[in-house]
Amino acid sequence: MRGAIIFIGDELIAGRILNTNAEFAGKLLSAVGLEPEEIITIPDREDIIIKTIKRLISEYDYIITSGGLGPTDDDVTTLALAKALNLPLVENKALLSAIRSTLEYKDTFEMAKRMALLPEGAEVLAENLKILGFRLNYQEKKLFFLPGVPSQFRELLEKRVLPQLCELKNKAFFQECKERGILKNLIFFDLNETELNQFLQEVSKGTNLRIGYYPVIPEVKLVLFGAKEEIERLMLLLRERFFLNLVGEESLPSVLGKLLTERGYSLSTAESCTGGMLASLITSVSGSSRYYERGFITYSADSKRELLRVKEETLREFGIYSHETAMEMAAGAKKLARSDFALSTTGIAGPTGGTSEIPVGTVFIALATHEGLYSLRFQFEGERDTIQKWVSYTALDILRRFILYGKSFFSYRFAQGYKERPL
Amino acid sequence: MRGAIIFIGDELIAGRILNTNAEFAGKLLSAVGLEPEEIITIPDREDIIIKTIKRLISEYDYIITSGGLGPTDDDVTTLALAKALNLPLVENKALLSAIRSTLEYKDTFEMAKRMALLPEGAEVLAENLKILGFRLNYQEKKLFFLPGVPSQFRELLEKRVLPQLCELKNKAFFQECKERGILKNLIFFDLNETELNQFLQEVSKGTNLRIGYYPVIPEVKLVLFGAKEEIERLMLLLRERFFLNLVGEESLPSVLGKLLTERGYSLSTAESCTGGMLASLITSVSGSSRYYERGFITYSADSKRELLRVKEETLREFGIYSHETAMEMAAGAKKLARSDFALSTTGIAGPTGGTSEIPVGTVFIALATHEGLYSLRFQFEGERDTIQKWVSYTALDILRRFILYGKSFFSYRFAQGYKERPL
Numbered sequence: 001m002r003g004a005i006i007f008i009g010d011e012l013i014a015g016r017i018l019n020t021n022a023e024f025a026g027k028l029l030s031a032v033g034l035e036p037e038e039i040i041t042i043p044d045r046e047d048i049i050i051k052t053i054k055r056l057i058s059e060y061d062y063i064i065t066s067g068g069l070g071p072t073d074d075d076v077t078t079l080a081l082a083k084a085l086n087l088p089l090v091e092n093k094a095l096l097s098a099i100r101s102t103l104e105y106k107d108t109f110e111m112a113k114r115m116a117l118l119p120e121g122a123e124v125l126a127e128n129l130k131i132l133g134f135r136l137n138y139q140e141k142k143l144f145f146l147p148g149v150p151s152q153f154r155e156l157l158e159k160r161v162l163p164q165l166c167e168l169k170n171k172a173f174f175q176e177c178k179e180r181g182i183l184k185n186l187i188f189f190d191l192n193e194t195e196l197n198q199f200l201q202e203v204s205k206g207t208n209l210r211i212g213y214y215p216v217i218p219e220v221k222l223v224l225f226g227a228k229e230e231i232e233r234l235m236l237l238l239r240e241r242f243f244l245n246l247v248g249e250e251s252l253p254s255v256l257g258k259l260l261t262e263r264g265y266s267l268s269t270a271e272s273c274t275g276g277m278l279a280s281l282i283t284s285v286s287g288s289s290r291y292y293e294r295g296f297i298t299y300s301a302d303s304k305r306e307l308l309r310v311k312e313e314t315l316r317e318f319g320i321y322s323h324e325t326a327m328e329m330a331a332g333a334k335k336l337a338r339s340d341f342a343l344s345t346t347g348i349a350g351p352t353g354g355t356s357e358i359p360v361g362t363v364f365i366a367l368a369t370h371e372g373l374y375s376l377r378f379q380f381e382g383e384r385d386t387i388q389k390w391v392s393y394t395a396l397d398i399l400r401r402f403i404l405y406g407k408s409f410f411s412y413r414f415a416q417g418y419k420e421r422p423l
Numbered sequence: 424m425r426g427a428i429i430f431i432g433d434e435l436i437a438g439r440i441l442n443t444n445a446e447f448a449g450k451l452l453s454a455v456g457l458e459p460e461e462i463i464t465i466p467d468r469e470d471i472i473i474k475t476i477k478r479l480i481s482e483y484d485y486i487i488t489s490g491g492l493g494p495t496d497d498d499v500t501t502l503a504l505a506k507a508l509n510l511p512l513v514e515n516k517a518l519l520s521a522i523r524s525t526l527e528y529k530d531t532f533e534m535a536k537r538m539a540l541l542p543e544g545a546e547v548l549a550e551n552l553k554i555l556g557f558r559l560n561y562q563e564k565k566l567f568f569l570p571g572v573p574s575q576f577r578e579l580l581e582k583r584v585l586p587q588l589c590e591l592k593n594k595a596f597f598q599e600c601k602e603r604g605i606l607k608n609l610i611f612f613d614l615n616e617t618e619l620n621q622f623l624q625e626v627s628k629g630t631n632l633r634i635g636y637y638p639v640i641p642e643v644k645l646v647l648f649g650a651k652e653e654i655e656r657l658m659l660l661l662r663e664r665f666f667l668n669l670v671g672e673e674s675l676p677s678v679l680g681k682l683l684t685e686r687g688y689s690l691s692t693a694e695s696c697t698g699g700m701l702a703s704l705i706t707s708v709s710g711s712s713r714y715y716e717r718g719f720i721t722y723s724a725d726s727k728r729e730l731l732r733v734k735e736e737t738l739r740e741f742g743i744y745s746h747e748t749a750m751e752m753a754a755g756a757k758k759l760a761r762s763d764f765a766l767s768t769t770g771i772a773g774p775t776g777g778t779s780e781i782p783v784g785t786v787f788i789a790l791a792t793h794e795g796l797y798s799l800r801f802q803f804e805g806e807r808d809t810i811q812k813w814v815s816y817t818a819l820d821i822l823r824r825f826i827l828y829g830k831s832f833f834s835y836r837f838a839q840g841y842k843e844r845p846l
Contacts, residue, residue: 275706283698
């Protein structure tokens, strides 16, 4: 069962609207192993619609179209279909009366008549005839014509098209998938993708799992689809092999937030080079006020001294970008906020400000706990925004790892140094 | 000049991510009259990529692809292209050394080598070689291969592909445009798009200007393409009609940053509901340390009192979400930072925490200047992240308007109340 979806509309070609129907259709169809081989977007032009329908019918088993069924001049899908397949248009009386009974079209008999013209052999999809859209069998090929309005497209796709396609594909398979099939998203951080790739190739041999992964910088997202037992087996192996890197089923700010909430811990922040991004990530989570109390953005040396009580000698002797300054910043924030933990960042996000000793991307991240102060030096690469992102996520991950595994697990790919001292 | 765009990636076919690149490309290309006739999405499968490239090359003048240029097994675009066109793959030495110099790939020589293999005749698009992506001329057809990572796709499309396509479209037209002014991006804030639309239709009549605009929430971006005189004439009219809303040629954080730098002003922040996003936007601009000194994220009532000296009576009498609290927060930040200006935010970003009197989306934004304290009440709508964005950008815009026009121009579409008092 190979198929394609056609989205028809000038507004999609010109990017005036985002094609969320494509995302919905992709998710729904791939969840049952019926992902299309092409998703094609074309304008409201009869010649292009005819050409596209003709080509796809010759290549695929099923075709779904979206858009162009309405009453206005630029709705030409049905007419183009009839021309492409050389079928006469026939008035569907039940559909006509249903259209005429809806208020919107009361005064526009001509429009109603036009919408009720379907190619010979077409069957209306919606049982109540309230949504335009029809199916047509043509030379063993299954064709579905849906409206572009998202709510209508989704309803017909889910309730009418999907069951018919699944049944066609393999009735038993569909039943099984419905009962046992699952889709799992996993988030990783600080992951060596080559290592993950090799690992997945080995462990998925001989299984029917579908696996995809892609960076959502700075995290990596892994998507698993398959039978429940196989997914569970793979999850166990992943947890064992990548226990430090497997964040969970959500992104770091959410996962850390849940951890802090569960254990009743509170957190404060003291940021220099991340300039508020760390706090912004923490507070992007609804309910973060339960564990996040306050934060300091100490961009200047003055503010580090005045607000966080970083010592004058520390700044003079070790510099603003140092383990010592980072640790004193974290200690200051923790004390002022009376929180269980505090995270601090200081470094050079660039693009200017770097030196040969401390190049752009050099960052110190410190964690203050009730026991001690821990500081890691990192060397990140990228644009200013990318570096700030890496620093902020790494800070969140340092705390996540500390809570879960303790201070012995601060190994990171981009780390270049470590210092600790008692609080 | 007829063209097509190919998006390559299992994650798009399976609807795991929304294709925002398609929207961006559609907008940009149609703004200069180069809208594609097909936007086609296909999986990471060599056979389908080969088939699609072959078909589109025979039909169109230009083809842009997105995705599949990376180092992992499912990145097969380049290889498929070489097979489709029967071209040998050649190692691009400059690209190889650029890839190897980026830290991430230091230990993965094989991957770097793989990414540096380009079809014979290909030219790397990014001048600094930091972004994968190349162009290739084949039988008079112009082919562009871009990465799928949105920031990279957008940068190459806007900066490298678009100018080349415009040149191809009409050399004389492009040359003229290049010499006399061409593509202008304008950023608007708090704009009524219907008003802009009507205005543009009227004033662009009889011109050869191509105009596109689209929301980059919460800003609106307008793209003008045409002869210098016509653009300048339109810019004058736009400045006159939308002087409050026309931010400039860059986004609010940059424009405000330049304004503060030019005039030698300093700024501090005190955030509650934006939780660091306001500071993060300010410090996203390189050089922001020249005007941004420090910031407070006072999530709890305690922190508002302790750090910003918001009075106990104020919190009790007027509440945390009030003009009075917002003004005292701003006054506190300004005083502690000894800055020329301070911005504060307090309100409910949601999705929980709203009441009938103060529903989700109610936010107070205050500005402290040497003369006085000004507070506006707003009612925003949307998800938590959207509301935080609207609040942060609005705060920046309030300061921009104050510096440019004074306190008499605080009229905003979503504003619902105003209060001021001397400092």
